[in-house]
Amino acid sequence: MAGMVSELKFLVPWGHLAAKAWGSPQGRPVVCLHGWQDNANTFSRLIPLLPKDCYYMAVDLGGHGLSSHRPAGYPYHFLDYVNDVRRVVAALNWSQFSLMGHSLGGVVAGMFACVFPEMVDKLILLESFGPGPKDWGKMLKLKRMVIEKLLEFEANQQHPPKVRSPQEALQRLLEANKHLTEESGNILLQRGAMEVSGGLVYNRDVRIAMQIPWDENLNILKAIQADVLLITAQSGISSGSYYAVPDDQLQETFRTFLKERFHFVRVAGNHFVHLNEPEVVAGIISTFLSKDQHLKANL
Numbered sequence: 001m002a003g004m005v006s007e008l009k010f011l012v013p014w015g016h017l018a019a020k021a022w023g024s025p026q027g028r029p030v031v032c033l034h035g036w037q038d039n040a041n042t043f044s045r046l047i048p049l050l051p052k053d054c055y056y057m058a059v060d061l062g063g064h065g066l067s068s069h070r071p072a073g074y075p076y077h078f079l080d081y082v083n084d085v086r087r088v089v090a091a092l093n094w095s096q097f098s099l100m101g102h103s104l105g106g107v108v109a110g111m112f113a114c115v116f117p118e119m120v121d122k123l124i125l126l127e128s129f130g131p132g133p134k135d136w137g138k139m140l141k142l143k144r145m146v147i148e149k150l151l152e153f154e155a156n157q158q159h160p161p162k163v164r165s166p167q168e169a170l171q172r173l174l175e176a177n178k179h180l181t182e183e184s185g186n187i188l189l190q191r192g193a194m195e196v197s198g199g200l201v202y203n204r205d206v207r208i209a210m211q212i213p214w215d216e217n218l219n220i221l222k223a224i225q226a227d228v229l230l231i232t233a234q235s236g237i238s239s240g241s242y243y244a245v246p247d248d249q250l251q252e253t254f255r256t257f258l259k260e261r262f263h264f265v266r267v268a269g270n271h272f273v274h275l276n277e278p279e280v281v282a283g284i285i286s287t288f289l290s291k292d293q294h295l296k297a298n299l
Helices: 080-092 104-115 136-155 166-176 182-192 206-210 219-223 247-261 279-290
Strands: 005-012 015-022 028-033 054-059 097-102 120-126 193-196 199-202 227-235 262-270
Touching: 005 080, 015 080, 028 080, 028 104, 054 080, 080 104, 097 104, 104 120, 104 219, 120 279, 166 182, 166 199, 182 193, 219 247, 227 247, 227 279, 247 262, 262 279
Parallel strands: 028 054, 028 097, 097 120, 120 227, 227 262
Antiparallel strands: 005 015, 015 054, 193 199
């Protein structure tokens, strides 16, 4: 077991960033980042299966879970989440740590490893392309789209959050995420919704629905200094049900720049394999976190 579980809040100028931590603060630090519109509970079934000598800090990115929403007029863009991570590790006074990210969280983790390469010793990408987009010009175009969508959103009349019964809230979540099991959906709702008069409302900021999909990465990978583990699922991100980037293309891109520091494993399962069936990936991740050399032979 990964040890005791605790809830934390990190103050930021617009409110706070919430986090859920497992293990002893004296353990080796691992920052864990969830996927788009998810929350820190996405790791609730995986982390207890990982090495107990680590201290796992699962962060609710801005606008997700129990973290504060961005100020009015502020758009959401995946690069901005790098700032969230930097603020959390600054508050913890961590100068080096490992990063694990699922889906969008892997994009944020990968970009953090590019921007602050000296701070990341190991990078674990669960069902994620890693850093993107492939050039800064495209990133600026995407940023423009996010800003314009925000202005369009603000120009329309805003409605109060919809109140749903617990079963309706779960059903809506499962319909939007076909890869989630009912058990996994309930785990995410524990942190992703709050009780109000008449039922539940989702915690997440509706503005994050304007997020622009990321693209596969290329040259920015050369900035990464960390050892990288990429795990994809047979019915996941590379299968056509999400973004259909072939595994061989992902591997070639990473190996071009990372050489022997890149490790790839494909497992049975879908995009939420780490939450639905955590035992499928727990041993792979544990080996990667625990071994300093000859990782490839052990995966």
